[in-house]
Amino acid sequence: MYSILKIAFYFIPNTLLYWFSDFLSFILYHVIKYRRKVVFQNLQNSFPEKSVHEINKISRKFYTNLTDTILETLLIPSLTKEQLKKQVIQKNIELPLEYLRKGQSILVLTGHQCNWEWLLLSSSMLSEYSVDAIYRPLKSKQSDCFFLKIRSKFGANLIPMKDTLRSIIKRKDITRGIAMVADQTPPGGEIQYWTKFLNQDTPFFVGADKIARNTSFPVFYLSMKRSKRGYYETTYELLSEPPFPEEKFSLVEKYSNALEKTIKESPSDWLWSHKRWKNTRLKDS
Numbered sequence: 491m492y493s494i495l496k497i498a499f500y501f502i503p504n505t506l507l508y509w510f511s512d513f514l515s516f517i518l519y520h521v522i523k524y525r526r527k528v529v530f531q532n533l534q535n536s537f538p539e540k541s542v543h544e545i546n547k548i549s550r551k552f553y554t555n556l557t558d559t560i561l562e563t564l565l566i567p568s569l570t571k572e573q574l575k576k577q578v579i580q581k582n583i584e585l586p587l588e589y590l591r592k593g594q595s596i597l598v599l600t601g602h603q604c605n606w607e608w609l610l611l612s613s614s615m616l617s618e619y620s621v622d623a624i625y626r627p628l629k630s631k632q633s634d635c636f637f638l639k640i641r642s643k644f645g646a647n648l649i650p651m652k653d654t655l656r657s658i659i660k661r662k663d664i665t666r667g668i669a670m671v672a673d674q675t676p677p678g679g680e681i682q683y684w685t686k687f688l689n690q691d692t693p694f695f696v697g698a699d700k701i702a703r704n705t706s707f708p709v710f711y712l713s714m715k716r717s718k719r720g721y722y723e724t725t726y727e728l729l730s731e732p733p734f735p736e737e738k739f740s741l742v743e744k745y746s747n748a749l750e751k752t753i754k755e756s757p758s759d760w761l762w763s764h765k766r767w768k769n770t771r772l773k774d775s
Contacts, residue, residue, distance in 0.1 A: 504720055507561055515557040519550060525763040529553075532762045536688035536753075551758035555604075558719065563607045566640040571615055574644075578612040578722045585726045586667065589708055590619045595666050597707045599698055599729070601673040601749045602761035604714040604722055607641065610669065612724070613712070615644040620666035622647045624654055624697075626674065654697065658705060668707065672698050672742075673749055675766055683739045684771050687746050688753065691771040699741040706732045709741055711748040716759055 518524045529552060533545045540548075589596050600609060614621045623646045628634040638648055646669075649657045658668070672695060676682075681693040702709050708731035714724045729744045753760045 507565065508558065508719060511557040511561050512554065514561070515554040518557065519553045524553075528765060529762045532766065533757070535690055535767070537757070538689060548757045549762070552760075552762050555716070555758055556761075556763065559605045559607070562605050562720070563640070566607065566611065566643060569611075569643075571644065574608065574612055574615070577720060578608050578724065579717075580612060580616060580724045580726075582726050583616055585728065586710055587617060587619075590617065590665055590667065593665050595664075595668065595705070595707050596710055597698060597702050597705075598667050598669045598710045598712050598726075599672045599745050600669070600712040600714070601752070602671060602764070603749075603752055603756075604716050604759045606671055606714070608722065609712070609714050609724060610641055610646055611644050613667070613669065614642075614646040620647055620661075620664055621645070621669055622649055622657065622661065622666050623669045624649050624651055625671075626651050651697070654701070658701065668701065669712075670698055672745055673766075675764070675768065678769050681769060683742055685743055685746050687750055690767055692746070692767065693769055693771070694742050694746060696739050696742055698745065699739050702730070702741055703734055708732070709745075711745060713748070713752045714759075715752075715756055 519526065526549070529549050530545060533540075533548055533552075537545065537548075586596055586598065598613070600606065610621070610623055623641060625637075625641070625648055627650050628637065642648055647666075674695065676693055676695045680695075682696045684691050684693050686692070687694075698709070701707070709729045711727045711729050712724055713727065714722055717723050727748060729748065730741055734741065
């Protein structure tokens with residue numbers, strides 16, 4: 491599959507790629523109606539101040555951004571470093587590099603905003619320091635194998651979530667960035683922290699907070715915005731560094747606030763089709 495995509499997308503110009511994205515977006519939204527109720531409900535609950543017209547406008551744009559991301563991901567096998575450097579600009583890469591050059595490993599948190607696959611690839615090739623990306627393996631072995639291959643194309647070291655602690659211990663002498671897309675929904679039985687996020691009670695994984703406190707790694711938030719179609723800019727923000735606040739899971743709270751700010755600036759770029767609020771908070775949790 492990887493080789494087929496590499497050949498097929500090599501000959502497709504960007505203009506044609508995004509024309510097809512427009513068509514695919516139309517099919518998903520108007521014909522298949524892929525998760526339209528989920529998207530609309532998520533948006534309406536997150537932005538109760540917006541009118542139905544505004545919600546529908548954001549929703550429609552979300553589907554175009556989603557199909558752009560899907561096709562851009564399929565483009566990865568044929569994507570070169572030179573192309574990616576032009577299409578993803580990391581504006582203040584010197585901020586995390588200041589720590590890495592001192593031999594200090596860092597923890598970088600991001601979200602499903604814009605094209606998170608290109609974000610990992612871009613981060614992997616901009617310095618000589620290793621990027622360890624924590625991920626949740628897919629149920630389909632074939633799909634999981636494909637995504638492992640594209641995500642590691644420019645050198646990222648992929649680590650299954652269950653092996654995170656083992657990997658941190660094993661690679662403790664390597665100066666690196668540990669990257670996590672930290673806005674996924676924890677399974678019901680693993681929820682340890684709830685917070686108000688986008689106007690709703692929302693559970694978050696707490697692994698990032700635990701990793702930071704156990705390793706004393708500074709914590710960064712990496713945001714991504716769409717400058718124009720097919721082009722992105724990223725910005726690093728230092729969330730916290732040792733000594734960390736004593737308040738339990740305060741780093742998760744800082745991350746959720748930073749992510750919420752990014753989403754509000756460009757709502758259509760977040761992954762609204764995900765059933766983020768499928769769990770209900772109990773009164774005593």
